[in-house]
Every structure is written in C-alpha cells, then in structure tokens.
Amino acid sequence: MPEPLKLKSPADFIGKQGPGVISFGSGQPDLPPPKEAFEGVNLNRDLRYGLIQGELKLREALAKEYPGSTPENFVITNGASEALDLIFRIWGKGAKVLLPRPYYYSYPPILEMANMVPVYTDLIDGRIDMDDFKKKVKGCKAVLINSPSNPTGRVEEIETLKAIEKITKEQGVYVVSDEVYKDLIYERENYPIHGDHVITVNSFSKTYCMCGVRVGYLWSADKKIIDDVCEMKTHTSMNTNLIGQDMALAAMKAPKEYIDHQKLIWRERRDFIYKGLLDLGFDLWKPEGAFYVLPKCKNAREFLTVLYQDYKVITYLGEWFGAPDRIRLSYALDVKQIEEGLSRIRQALKKVCVF
Amino acid sequence: MPEPLKLKSPADFIGKQGPGVISFGSGQPDLPPPKEAFEGVNLNRDLRYGLIQGELKLREALAKEYPGSTPENFVITNGASEALDLIFRIWGKGAKVLLPRPYYYSYPPILEMANMVPVYTDLIDGRIDMDDFKKKVKGCKAVLINSPSNPTGRVEEIETLKAIEKITKEQGVYVVSDEVYKDLIYERENYPIHGDHVITVNSFSKTYCMCGVRVGYLWSADKKIIDDVCEMKTHTSMNTNLIGQDMALAAMKAPKEYIDHQKLIWRERRDFIYKGLLDLGFDLWKPEGAFYVLPKCKNAREFLTVLYQDYKVITYLGEWFGAPDRIRLSYALDVKQIEEGLSRIRQALKKVCVF
Numbered sequence: 001m002p003e004p005l006k007l008k009s010p011a012d013f014i015g016k017q018g019p020g021v022i023s024f025g026s027g028q029p030d031l032p033p034p035k036e037a038f039e040g041v042n043l044n045r046d047l048r049y050g051l052i053q054g055e056l057k058l059r060e061a062l063a064k065e066y067p068g069s070t071p072e073n074f075v076i077t078n079g080a081s082e083a084l085d086l087i088f089r090i091w092g093k094g095a096k097v098l099l100p101r102p103y104y105y106s107y108p109p110i111l112e113m114a115n116m117v118p119v120y121t122d123l124i125d126g127r128i129d130m131d132d133f134k135k136k137v138k139g140c141k142a143v144l145i146n147s148p149s150n151p152t153g154r155v156e157e158i159e160t161l162k163a164i165e166k167i168t169k170e171q172g173v174y175v176v177s178d179e180v181y182k183d184l185i186y187e188r189e190n191y192p193i194h195g196d197h198v199i200t201v202n203s204f205s206k207t208y209c210m211c212g213v214r215v216g217y218l219w220s221a222d223k224k225i226i227d228d229v230c231e232m233k234t235h236t237s238m239n240t241n242l243i244g245q246d247m248a249l250a251a252m253k254a255p256k257e258y259i260d261h262q263k264l265i266w267r268e269r270r271d272f273i274y275k276g277l278l279d280l281g282f283d284l285w286k287p288e289g290a291f292y293v294l295p296k297c298k299n300a301r302e303f304l305t306v307l308y309q310d311y312k313v314i315t316y317l318g319e320w321f322g323a324p325d326r327i328r329l330s331y332a333l334d335v336k337q338i339e340e341g342l343s344r345i346r347q348a349l350k351k352v353c354v355f
Numbered sequence: 356m357p358e359p360l361k362l363k364s365p366a367d368f369i370g371k372q373g374p375g376v377i378s379f380g381s382g383q384p385d386l387p388p389p390k391e392a393f394e395g396v397n398l399n400r401d402l403r404y405g406l407i408q409g410e411l412k413l414r415e416a417l418a419k420e421y422p423g424s425t426p427e428n429f430v431i432t433n434g435a436s437e438a439l440d441l442i443f444r445i446w447g448k449g450a451k452v453l454l455p456r457p458y459y460y461s462y463p464p465i466l467e468m469a470n471m472v473p474v475y476t477d478l479i480d481g482r483i484d485m486d487d488f489k490k491k492v493k494g495c496k497a498v499l500i501n502s503p504s505n506p507t508g509r510v511e512e513i514e515t516l517k518a519i520e521k522i523t524k525e526q527g528v529y530v531v532s533d534e535v536y537k538d539l540i541y542e543r544e545n546y547p548i549h550g551d552h553v554i555t556v557n558s559f560s561k562t563y564c565m566c567g568v569r570v571g572y573l574w575s576a577d578k579k580i581i582d583d584v585c586e587m588k589t590h591t592s593m594n595t596n597l598i599g600q601d602m603a604l605a606a607m608k609a610p611k612e613y614i615d616h617q618k619l620i621w622r623e624r625r626d627f628i629y630k631g632l633l634d635l636g637f638d639l640w641k642p643e644g645a646f647y648v649l650p651k652c653k654n655a656r657e658f659l660t661v662l663y664q665d666y667k668v669i670t671y672l673g674e675w676f677g678a679p680d681r682i683r684l685s686y687a688l689d690v691k692q693i694e695e696g697l698s699r700i701r702q703a704l705k706k707v708c709v710f
C-alpha cells in the first residue's frame with residue numbers, strides 16, 4: 001500500500017493532469033462555449049472603468065429572465081464565487097448561516113473568512129431534512145442552499161424549496177440560493193426560490209461553458225443589499241471585467257438548442273457513470289442535475305491515492321465537501337474517457353477495500 | 356447658497372457625467388490602450404478555468420521586469436484592488452497597519468473589512484514624515500505606501516523609500532507597496548522597494564489605459580504569502596479573467612514609445628492645471644507622478660456643490676482621502692477641457708470663499 005497522498009484540497013491536484021491521466025476531478029464543462037460568446041468581443045471597445053454594478057445591457061438581458069425584475073436587481077460579479085463572497089462579507093459579525101452538508105467545498109471558508117458561523121444540517125439520502133432544517137434555522141441570519149448540488153448531484157423537490165421559502169420568510173432569515181447549475185437539470189425545469197428575502201447567485205460558467213471568463217451575478221429585490229454589495233465591490237475589485245461581460249451578453253443569444261444539446265450530452269454521461277459505478281458495487285445517489293456523483297467509499301484517502309498513483313485517475317475526497325466516507329467524481333469528460341476511467345477503478349478496487 | 360450635496364463617496368458621482376459636464380473626478384486615463392492589447396484577444400481560446408495564480412506566460416513576462424524574480428513570485432488579480440484586498444484578508448485579526456494620510460480612499464475600508472486597524476501618519480508637504488513614521492511603525496504588522504500617490508500626486512524621495520525599506524526590515528514589518536502609477540512619474544524613474552518583507556501591488560490599468568479589463572497583480576518573495584493569497588482567491592474569485600490576462604500580456608509588447616508618449620501628454624496636462632490653479636490662488640503641491648492635484652479648499656463641500664450644480668464641474672471631496680480641507684482633481688482629460696474647467700472654477704470662486 002503506498003503512503004496516502006497528503007492532499008488538503010482540490011487545489012492540490014492542479015497541474016497534475018499529465019498525459020494518460022483521467023480526471024474525474026475538476027468541476028467544469030469540457031464542452032465548448034457557444035460561438036455567439038466570441039462574437040460578443042468588440043475589438044474597438046472602450047476599456048475605461050465600467051459600472052460597479054455591471055453593464056446595463058447585460059443586466060437588462062438578465063432582468064428578462066427573472067420575472068418582475070429590473071436591471072437594478074442585479075450585480076455582475078467575478079463568477080458566482082465573488083457574488084457569494086460579497087454577500088457574506090456585507091453581513092459578517094458572527095452571524096450564523098445554515099448549510100446543508102455535504103456542501104460545495106468553498107462554502108465553509110467563505111463563511112469563516114466573513115466572520116460568519118456555519119451551522120450544518122445533514123442531508124438524508126442527498127436531500128434536505130426539513131425537520132432538522134426547521135430546528136436549526138432558528139436564529140440564523142441566512143441559509144445557503146445549492147440545488148442542483150455540487151457535490152451530490154441532487155435536485156431538491158419543488159415542495160422542499162417552497163417550504164424553505166416560506167419558513168425563512170416567516171422567521172426573517174435570508175436565503176442565499178446558489179443556482180449555478182440551474183440549466184443542468186435532467187428531471188424537470190429549475191424552480192427558482194422567490195421572495196424579498198432571497199438572494200440568488202448565478203453564473204455564465206456552467207450554462208455556457210466559460211468558467212475561465214469569470215462572469216457571474218447575484219439577484220436581490222432588496223435595494224440595501226444591492227447597494228451594500230456594490231459599495232464593498234467598489235473597494236475590493238471594482239467593475240467585473242468588461243470583455244467578459246460582453247461575452248456573457250452575447251452568449252445569452254445562443255439558441256435554446258445549445259443548452260438542450262448540452263443537457264443531452266450530460267444525461268448520457270450521467271446514465272453511463274451511474275450504471276457503471278452501480279455495476280462496480282458502489283452505493284451512490286443518482287444525479288438529477290449538475291455533473292457529479294458522490295459514491296460511498298471506505299478508506300477514501302487510500303483509494304484515491306491508489307487511483308492516482310497506480311492508475312492515473314483523479315478523484316476528489318468527499319471530506320473536502322463534508323462527506324468523509326465518500327469520494328466525488330465529476331463526469332465532465334466524454335463517455336470513452338469515463339469508460340476507461342471506470343475500467344481503471346475496477347482494477348483499483350482489487351487493491352483497496354472500499355465497501 | 357444651494358444645499359450641499361449629500362455625497363458619501365466618489366461612487367455617488369457615477370452616472371452624473373451628462374453632456375456639458377467637465378469631470379475632474381474619475382481617476383483613470385482617458386487615453387486609448389495600445390493597439391497591441393486588442394491583438395492579444397484569441398477568438399478560439401480555451402475558456403475553461405485557468406490557474407488561480409494566473410497564466411504562466413503573463414507571470415513569465417512580469418518576472419523579466421522584476422530582477423531576480425520567477426513566475427512563482429506573482430499572483431494575477433482582478434486589478435490592484437483585489438490584490439490589496441487579498442493581502443490584508445490573509446492577515447486580518449486586529450493587526451495594525453501604518454497608513455500615510457491623505458490616502459487612496461479604498462485603503463481604510465479594505466483594512467477595516469479585513470479586521471485590521473489603520474494607524475495614520477500625516478504627510479508633511481505631501482511627503483512621509485520619517486520621524487512620525489518611525490514612532491508609529493512599531494508594533495505594526497505592515498505599512499501600506501503608495502508612491503506616486505493618489506490623491507497627492509507626490510513621489511517619495513528614493514532616500515525615503517530606502518529608509519522605509521530598512522526600518523521595516525529591522526522591525527519585521529511588511530511593506531505593501533502600491534505602485535500602480537510607477538510608469539507615470541514625471542521627475543525620475545520609479546524606485547521599486549525591495550526585500551523579502553515587501554509585497555508589491557501593481558496593475559495594467561494605468562500604464563496601458565485598460566482599467567475596465569481589471570488585470571493587476573502582486574509580487575512577493577515570500578512563498579507562504581503567495582500560497583495563502585492563492586488559497587483565499589480559490590474561494591473568493593478563482594482565476595482572473597483569461598481574456599484580460601491575454602490582453603495584458605499583449606499590451607506588454609507595446610513599444611516603449613507608447614508609455615513615453617503618454618508621459619508627455621500627462622506632463623503637459625500637469626503643467627497646465629498646476630499653473631492654472633496657482634493663478635486662481637490655490638495652494639497645492641506640484642504633482643510629480645500620477646494625475647491628481649489636491650489643492651487646499653475651505654468650505655470644500657459647499658464649493659463642490661456649487662461647482663457641480665451651477666457649473667457642471669465634478670471634483671472630489673478631500674475628506675474621502677483623509678484631507679477634509681482639500682479637494683481632489685484628476686487631470687485625466689484633455690487640455691481644452693482642463694482650460695474650460697478652470698474657467699468655470701474661476702466663476703465659482705466668486706460664490707464661495709475657499710481661501
């Protein structure tokens with residue numbers, strides 16, 4: 001048995017993708033952006049500062065996607081990451097935030113860096129446990145939900161989302177709803193949580209396969225939140241890069257078929273990896289959105305080490321996502337690679353006891 | 356006398372630049388970027404996540420500008436703003452930071468949001484007072500300097516910069532040196548502060564007139580600082596936008612004449628506004644770099660209100676920069692506009708007593 005890799009976070013795998021490596025690691029689409037995105041680049045563009053809140057045309061286009069909204073309800077950010085960071089920084093001061101676990105691995109550090117205190121509610125079968133949620137939401141400043149979820153691949157029931165909407169409203173608790181995978185749901189349309197107490201976080205990264213361009217946004221009906229976020233962003237990063245905003249606006253002009261076609265590809269991959277892992281004996285939730293599976297896995301660190309060192313397969317430790325008895329696989333790679341990866345996993349299973 | 360405008364910060368002037376308005380407000384070049392910048396845009400580019408630390412090619416090019424450096428010494432950021440924000444956030448925890456006053460208006464909020472405590476040393480005749488500096492630097496975690504300075508336009512003597520280098524090194528205090536105006540010095544070459552205890556913050560915004568693209572960087576010889584900044588940026592914004600990084604790299608290929616030519620323009624404007632304000636009776640420091648003047652001005656808020664409401668001239672309150680008895684004017688506009696602006700200021704002087 002090799003010595004387990006000393007890995008602290010997904011960042012430790014950056015640059016480790018040499019030839020022959022199959023990576024189930026990185027959580028980003030491998031598909032190309034729509035051609036419209038590049039058509040948005042204007043090579044004679046004014047490059048002076050833009051509005052901190054974001055380009056008006058982009059916010060106007062977004063307002064059309066959010067019923068009852070105006071451009072004033074949006075702030076364009078350096079990806080969803082910055083949107084989340086800004087929101088929690090304007091609150092800070094020791095306030096509690098309810099967080100379903102397993103969670104996206106940046107959530108706890110973002111909360112802690114903002115001097116907020118995460119309070120966890122453990123998922124049951126990959127879904128929010130409303131009984132526990134109701135108990136723990138009391139006294140929280142906000143809840144942070146993510147449906148479809150990275151890393152579980154689960155989509156919360158509309159009934160659950162409506163219940164969260166209602167309870168939080170009654171209790172005066174904000175909902176921060178990270179919906180970056182909203183266009184990657186296999187089972188149904190997205191149900192965006194509504195209300196004056198809701199802050200929606202979104203991104204062009206996953207829908208339009210342009211993670212590296214770093215354009216995301218937040219939506220809120222609360223003018224004070226918008227103003228406070230803009231005030232903070234004035235000092236911490238100024239406007240979001242203008243070329244990226246132009247590209248995001250242009251990407252929105254891609255035909256609906258672009259997104260539909262992506263979804264077909266993701267669904268095929270989902271079906272393939274889900275069945276493949278079941279066949280290998282893994283116990284896992286069936287993804288309903290996004291592009292992650294989170295199978296149960298004993299001796300996860302040893303297994304991950306063997307997979308990487310002996311079979312050149314990258315997977316992520318569940319413990320980075322608050323699930324120490326699991327590993328996370330992203331299926332953002334083509335079916336042939338998934339097939340090869342599964343075949344290597346089959347070999348590795350002979351060396352480590354994971355069930 | 357009109358009721359004074361209720362202005363809290365420069366952000367309150369955003370969107371107020373209608374037709375006929377002369378703005379001495381915004382601190383950004385009005386000149387175009389080098390044509391090379393746009394040539395850097397690759398319309399077939401991979402848009403997946405880039406390295407959190409920044410594109411290797413860009414860091415390699417920067418390393419050539421910093422003697423003895425390697426690409427590992429740099430982190431590419433969303434402008435100098437994010438570089439500053441990240442640095443202070445990795446420290447935080449109530450530590451003290453020495454700050455010359457007047458200061459760039461984002462410095463105190465950035466420090467406070469990072470839970471650091473600003474300690475001020477007041478400039479004498481627009482320059483750091485080393486006696487006071489030596490007294491107050493004791494027990495500080497870091498000092499934050501900005502030469503050439505926004506808002507004073509002053510450039511510290513090389514002797515002063517060397518003394519700061521030495522004292523801070525002896526006392527184990529970090530120096531954060533914001534050098535975004537390093538290429539806009541009228542009197543001499545820049546003297547970049549050296550040392551393992553120095554973190555240099557820089558940007559492509561002012562040198563290459565591309566503020567809206569949001570590409571800056573920090574330099575440090577301390578691997579732990581680089582690692583901590585990258586770790587934080589992994590959660591708060593991921594990589595800096597890739598298209599902007601490509602443009603920044605391409606802009607560096609602009610011939611030296613591009614920067615030299617800009618400097619001639621800035622110097623002409625500097626001479627014009629400096630003489631013009633002196634002739635009007637203002638008491639002000641002669642700018643040696645950057646593009647700001649900070650004349651003394653009694654009843655600054657009233658004067659600013661009259662200037663804006665009666666004469667459509669935008670200026671900034673000195674109090675936003677820690678100088679309540681002054682106003683700040685940026686001369687990032689052409690000589691004809693400066694001339695017209697000065698003529699309106701002459702009119703306004705008849706209505707408000709500022710001397």
